[in-house]
Amino acid sequence: MEQLRDVPVFVEAAEAGSFSLAAARLNLTRSAVAKAIGRMEGRLGARLFHRTTRRQSLTEEGRFFYERCLRAVEEIRAGEALIESGRREVRGRLRVSMPVVFGRTCVAPILVCLMRDHPGLELDLSFSDRVVDMVEEGFDLCIRNGLLKDEPDLMARRIAFQRMTVCAAPSYLARHGTPEQLEDLGAHDGLLYARRDQVRSWIFPTAEEPMRAVIPKARLRVDDLQALLDAACAGLGLAWLPCWMVRDAVRDGRLVQVLTHVPSIHFSSHAVWLKTPVMLPKLRIAIDRLAADLPDRMGVLLDPDCREPAGQAPSRERSVTQAAVA
Incomplete structure (x- = not known):
């Protein structure tokens, strides 16, 4: 039983790839995790981790042992879940x-x-x-x-589900006009969401194409939806955003929905x-x-x-x- 005490520590360390991260997850010190791994390596007579100053990775023996330990831990968790499922309290x-x-x-x-x-x-x-x-x-x-x-x-x-909508500030529409068709988007300034240089296309289901992708010319690219909303309210261009997110801005007149006759796509959450x-x-x-x-x-x-x-x-x-x- 004393030997089994170290098994969950080993499994957590293997999954975390870091003794420090495993310690944080288990509410232990890094030293306690290292000692538990050391005890296991001593009993097994095998090195379970390659150690560097920043990261620990499993050796071949460690990967073999991890697979067996993981099965045992999953069985224990399954047993606990079966018992707890009959209780009212969720802990x-x-x-x-x-x-x-x-x-x-x-x-x-x-x-x-x-x-x-x-x-x-x-x-x-x-x-x-x-x-x-x-x-x-x-x-x-x-x-x-x-x-x-x-x-x-x-x-x-x-x-x-999340439905998307195209919107802009009244001040922007007053300067540049209101797009009436998807083809009009190419003449407008787009406020685009992008991560790692990958720009998210604006997608519309149409009769001709199940998923028509449109990318307006980008005046602004950001990786934060709130920043897109703020930029749209400031009159910098058109934005394609979830309708739950723009509700307040539309209601108080800071934004106007456009292309409302064009079918909108629903994303699953x-x-x-x-x-x-x-x-x-x-x-x-x-x-x-x-x-x-x-x-x-x-x-x-x-x-x-x-x-x-x-x-x-x-x-x-x-x-x-x-x-x-x-």
């Missing part, structure tokens, strides 16, 4: 990653209410627009918008988690609450047309391999 820490503006405005308030309803639940919320590595960075749940990449080790459930034999109750209740409350919360922030599109199949859990091609 433990849940690490969640979410997009910055969408997370702050729509997702986090729901999770905070969930935490209030379950005093034993702890939350670690991280706001980032990049796609995080759930295993490497230790997240239990991620909220991702748009098309998912093929990742067979992950599961996903659609929890909401997904909850994504690691595929495991049994889902922990804290994860299950968080996903269920988001799926139940997020559309209503977004409905408060946007117009009724931004609800779930008609004819869509009910939300269900599926592998990210399936979600990516659905």
